[in-house]
Amino acid sequence: MNETNRDGLGLCCLVLMCMTFIYGPVAHADTETAELPQASAVWSSWYWPTLDRRPLDDQDMLNLYDDGEAMSRYDAFTLAQARTWELSYHFGGEVWYGHCHAWSAASIWEPQPTSDKVCGGVTFRLRDLKGLMTEAYYGVGDLSDDDFNLYRPSPGILWRILQDEIRGDMPKRGKPRGIIGNLTTKLGEVWNFPIFKYEVEYSYDSFWQTYSGTMRLWYASDGSRSYADSTNLYDSVRAYPFSGVSFDAQGYPTDSGLWSDWLVSDPENLKHPTLIWRPPPAASWATYCGNTQLEQTNLEQILDIVDLDFALNLTSQNWAKGSYRT
Numbered sequence: 001m002n003e004t005n006r007d008g009l010g011l012c013c014l015v016l017m018c019m020t021f022i023y024g025p026v027a028h029a030d031t032e033t034a035e036l037p038q039a040s041a042v043w044s045s046w047y048w049p050t051l052d053r054r055p056l057d058d059q060d061m062l063n064l065y066d067d068g069e070a071m072s073r074y075d076a077f078t079l080a081q082a083r084t085w086e087l088s089y090h091f092g093g094e095v096w097y098g099h100c101h102a103w104s105a106a107s108i109w110e111p112q113p114t115s116d117k118v119c120g121g122v123t124f125r126l127r128d129l130k131g132l133m134t135e136a137y138y139g140v141g142d143l144s145d146d147d148f149n150l151y152r153p154s155p156g157i158l159w160r161i162l163q164d165e166i167r168g169d170m171p172k173r174g175k176p177r178g179i180i181g182n183l184t185t186k187l188g189e190v191w192n193f194p195i196f197k198y199e200v201e202y203s204y205d206s207f208w209q210t211y212s213g214t215m216r217l218w219y220a221s222d223g224s225r226s227y228a229d230s231t232n233l234y235d236s237v238r239a240y241p242f243s244g245v246s247f248d249a250q251g252y253p254t255d256s257g258l259w260s261d262w263l264v265s266d267p268e269n270l271k272h273p274t275l276i277w278r279p280p281p282a283a284s285w286a287t288y289c290g291n292t293q294l295e296q297t298n299l300e301q302i303l304d305i306v307d308l309d310f311a312l313n314l315t316s317q318n319w320a321k322g323s324y325r326t
Contacts, residue, residue, distance in 0.1 A: 029201055029202065029203045029213070030201070030202055030203070031199065031200070031201050031202075032163075032199070032200045032202070033197070033198065033199040033200070034162070034163070034166045034167035034168075034197070034198060035166065035196060035197040035218075036166060036176050036177070036178060036196045036197065037176060040175065040176050040177055040178065040196075041112075041196065041233065042107040042108055042178045042194035042196045042219075042220045042233075043107045043112035043130075043220060043231070043233060044107075044220045044221055044222065044227040044230070044232065044233055044234040044235075045103050045107065045127075045130045045134065045220075045222055045227055045228045046062060046103075046127070046130075046131075046222055046224070046225045046227055046228040047098040047099055047100040047103060047222040048062075048063060048064050048098050048099040048103070048131060048134055048135075049061045049062075049063060049095065049096075049097060049098040049099075050063070050090045050091055050092055050093050050097045050098055051063075051092060051093055051094070051095055051097060051098075052091070052092075061225075062225040062228075063086075063091075064086050064090070064099070064131050064134075064135060065083050065086035065087045065090065065091065067083075069127075069128065069131065070124075070127070070128040070131035070132050070135070071083035071085075071086045071131075071135075071291070073122050073123075073124055073128050074128075074132065074293075074294065074298070074302070075293075076122045077119050077120045077122040077124075077298070077302070078295070078298045080293040080294075080295070080298075081293050082291050082293035082294055084293075085291050085292060085293045086135075086291055089290075089291075090138075090290070090291075094189075096189045096190065096191065099134045099135065099138060100190070100191060100192040100193070100222060101137075101138075101140060101141050101180070101190070101192045102134045102135065102136075102137040102138040102139075102140060102288075102290070103130075103134040103137070103192075103222055104180045104192045104193060104194045105137040105140045105180065105194075105278075105279050105288070106130075106133045106134050106136070106137040107178070107194045107220055108177060108178040108179075108180070108194050108278065109137075109281040109282060110133050110137075112130075112231060113126055113129035113130060113133070113231075113303075114126075114231050116129075117129060117302065119301050119302050124302055125229070126228065126229055126230070126231070127228035127229050129302070129303060130228050131228065132294070132299065132302060132303060133303060135289065135290055135291050135294060136282070136285045136286075136288065136289045136290075136294065136299060136303070137279075137282065137288045137289075138288060138289065138290025138291070139287075139288040139289060139290050140279040140288050145279075145280060146277050146278060146279050146280070147172045147173070147277075147278045147279070147280060148161065148172075148179075148276065148277060148278060149275070149276075149277040150275065150276045150277065151274070151275050152272070152273075152274060152275075153273060153275075153276050154245075154255050154256055154257050154258070155215060155240070155242035155243075155244075155245050155253075155256075155257035155258070155259060156245040156246065156253040156254050156255050156256040156257045157253075157254075157255040157256075158215070158273065158276055159200060159215065159245065159253040160252055160253050160254075160255075161179060161276060162179075162195075162198045162200075163252070163253075165177055165178075165179050165278075166178075166179070166195070166196070166197065166198055173281070177278070178194045178195055178196050178278075179194075179195050179276060179277075179278050180192050180193070180194055180195070180276070180277050180278050181193055181195050181217060181219065181273045181275065181276050182273065182274040182275035182276075182277075183217065183219065183238055183273055183274075184270060184274055185268070185269055185270050185271075186267065186268055186269075186270065187267035187268075187270060188267075190274075193219035193220060193221070193222070193236075194219060194220050195217050195218065195219045196218060196219065196220065196235075197217075197218035197235075198215065198216065198217055198218065199215075199216045200213060200214070200215050200216075201213045201214050201216075202214075202245075208244070209246070210243070210244045210245055210246050210256070210257070211244075211245045211246075211247065211253075211257075212241075212242065212243035212244065212245070213241070213242065214239050214240065214241050214242070215239070215240045215241075215242060216237055216238070216239045216240075217237065217238055217240070217273070218235050218236070218237045219235060219236060219237075219238075220233060220234065220235055221234045221235060221236045223236070240259055240260075240271055240272055240273065241259070241260035241271065242257050242258065242259050242260065243257060243258060243260070244256060244257040244258055245257035259271060259272035260272075284296055285299040285300065285303065286299075
């Protein structure tokens with residue numbers, strides 16, 4: 001649905017929301033929920049900001065370029081200049097600038113590291129492995145062949161994607177996989193997260209012949225630097241009220257409906273997903289790698305992780321990572 005058509009439905013959906021508020025739903029409420037299987041699970045980490053210190057309280061932000069962190073350990077192993085490159089190209093900016101898009105993609109397509117690894121006498125801690133994986137996916141935002149990339153998706157089309165990719169109705173990669181959402185609450189900022197679970201509570205309005213309700217999205221969080229040192233899944237959930245969704249003849253939601261704040265949005269408290277997207281899986285560690293000092297052969301030694309359950313959950317060995325990369 002283009003912007004003109006969507007805006008043209010604005011008045012109708014505004015009336016619908018008012019009618020629903022005044023008279024209540026015509027039919028009883030139903031609930032639909034689904035969650036990724038464990039073999040496709042996403043994982044939590046840190047968003048690896050580019051800003052050195054947080055302006056509000058001068059707290060250290062824990063960066064990939066910090067002395068003793070992932071890039072300097074990579075340099076100790078390879079004699080490269082990855083830390084220098086990171087300082088030159090991924091330094092500064094706003095407090096929300098970072099690697100959330102890259103971590104989100106890595107957490108969908110790569111198995112989570114579960115323990116430290118020693119290479120050439122250099123110890124790569126859990127957070128170093130996650131950090132290098134994240135940097136290896138930094139370029140995902142630069143390609144145009146995403147599985148899907150929807151700016152300001154309607155409630156109906158997002159609902160359908162969730163059914164296909166999370167519930168597994170018609171997944172693009174053969175089996176259920178996480179999707180990435182820019183779920184920022186502030187206009188102009190970007191906060192990407194890997195979504196692994198959803199719930200839709202909805203009611204049918206026989207007068208308008210549409211569905212209204214609330215969509216809840218569960219996602220892995222990167223809200224604390226401590227998450228990079230853990231294998232626990234730290235999740236959060238956001239709720240998005242909607243109205244005006246139509247179903248097709250097969251009972252699936254169509255590209256329709258409006259979020260509750262679509263017509264009048266509070267720029268400090270957005271209540272709709274800004275972007276829903278997912279890149280293809282990487283064919284190698286070099287496919288999306290941002291830092292040019294990181295090389296495929298070195299990353300293979302550091303990051304290749306045997307995870308048979310994860311590899312078998314992919315529909316082609318060309319998509320499998322770690323020791324199964326072809």
